[in-house]
Amino acid sequence: MALKTILTRIGTYLLVPLLFLLLWGLAASHLNNEVILPGVGQVTALLLRPTENLISMGSLAVNVAVSLARVLAGYLLAVALAVPLGVIMGYYGTVFRFLNGFLALFRPIPPLAWVPLVLAWFGVASLATLFDVQRGTAYLYLNNLKFSMIFIIFIGAFYPVLTSAIHGVNGVRRTLLDSARVLGASEGDIFRKILLPASFPAIVNGMRIGLGVAWMCLVSAEMLPGSLSGVGYLITHAYTLARTDIVIVGMVSIGVVGALLDLFFRVIEERKFAWTRLTR
Amino acid sequence: MTNDYILHLEGVGKTFQTKNGKSIKAVQQVDLDVRENDFVCIVGPSGCGKSTLLRMVSGLEPITFGQVVYHGQEITRPRKEIGMVFQEYSLLPWRTVIDNVALGPEFAGISKKERETRAMNYLRLVGMEAFARAHPHELSGGMRQRVAIVRALANDPDLLLMDEPFGALDAHTRILLQKELLRIWEQHRKTVLFVTHGVDEAIYLADRIVVMSARPGRIIETILVEMDRPRERSHPRYGHLAEQILAILEKEAAQNFSKNGNILEEPF
DSSP states (O other): OOHHHHHHHHHHHHHHHHHHHHHHHHHHHHHOOTTTOOOHHHHHHHHHOTTSBOTTSOBHHHHHHHHHHHHHHHHHHHHHHHHHHHHHHHHOHHHHHHHHHHHHHHTTSOGGGGHHHHHHHHTTOBHHHHTTOOSHHHHHHHHTSBHHHHHHHHHHHHHHHHHHHHHHHHTSOHHHHHHHHHTTOOHHHIIIIIIHHHHHHHHHHHHHHHHHHHHHHHHHHHTSTTOOOSHHHHHHHHHHTTOHHHHHHHHHHHHHHHHHHHHHHHHHHHHHOHHHHHOO | OOSSEEEEEEEEEEEEEOTTSOEEEEEEEEEEEEETTOEEEEEOOTTSSHHHHHHHHHTSSOOSEEEEEETTEEOOSOOTTEEEEOSSOOSOTTSOHHHHHTHHHHHTTOOHHHHHHHHHHHHHHTTOGGGTTSOGGGSOHHHHHHHHHHHHHHTOOSEEEEESTTTTSOHHHHHHHHHHHHHHHHHHOOEEEEEESOHHHHHHHOSEEEEEOSSSBOEEEEEEOOOOSSOOTTSHHHHHHHHHHHHHHHHHHHHHHHHHSOSSOOOO
């Protein structure tokens, strides 16, 4: 590729973000009030030192790691439940009719609406309570994974994954199933060798959306009592101290981590499922 | 069983229930016997239920009336002795060609090494060994159907059901594949039940042609082809047979027209 085309391409990607930063910088210097809008440099400086202790809450990196652990706990639970359930609901019409009405009732409830109920159920109990760990490093890690947070994140991720698994299985062409049956496939073979691989692209797409939603539920989950760490808590705590720069730093890191997670799935889709694009 | 028929259809019929509670008769009162090594073609207008009939023989479609008996056993579910090739694209798109062909042996629990050897032998049979590691989307329509045919054969069925397998191919490829199918059939001596709406295709391939009526499909005529293979399309008997079959179909269509006021019924 010619240097010029490469430069043009990079330029296309960067133009809008750079314009945005420019406007932000102009607005910040015009307002000259760092509680309303801190400068670009101030936020960047914080982002460039991710291991520095912020408002005595630990570093940005540690808080992001804590949040990530929470999201993954709730998310993996949702995937582990929604994928098999979705595949079964997609394949067996009876199971679908049996469960769908019930599940559809809960689908429109925003994860945040569960907060009071979840607090009543779980309080500040965490995985440390479950495994009966009361001190040491293990306690510090496990106590950060509150049931209530995991539940909120779980609810957020569950439906996108479930819906896409059902949808994926529904979209499997009948001829594929028929030809497998004629070749002597058992019911187990049908699930493992036809339904799952055929609906895998749809499932991964749902997992991608689910992870996005799970990540978005994070802030609400981390606003729950008992939370003393995490990006979401960092943001709310920084807000009470009028540290808008840290609020923005938290938001930026949520955005960056979310985008990276999304990229991870996009790479998988690109690598593993080239056949979906190339098959008519 | 007292005779050498391997497949015996007796009073086979199919009625579908539509969503609004109406029932539609797709196939009615079909009696058919197929002898070992027979090549039988079923021709009929589109939507006449010939594919439904084939699916009932395969065990994929529940039978409403009558029964299908294979080697003295009633067919109620698919079985590996009865293979099937579909018109639509039926290869698993995420698997390579060789893994597609090895699918039947894989379901049967045969070791990876052995099933790959077997699959490779069958791919060689249709000159596709160079494409063993390709994915289906890299193949042309004709190549895909070749793979679909050897996939059915790799499961070593006695009876091969073919549901308009060349229907989606261009004319030239279709003729090539017909030739190839006959070569395989003569080498492996399977029994073939082949559904088509192409009269020419049926005459080229079959020992016996079964002509079906419009829906509800029943057998209106059975014709023995009795020509040596390979058959010349220019042979007088070829043309004569084609004329005969087309006349039957035309008469059927005319009757159907006067009955329903519509030749083209919506396909099933």
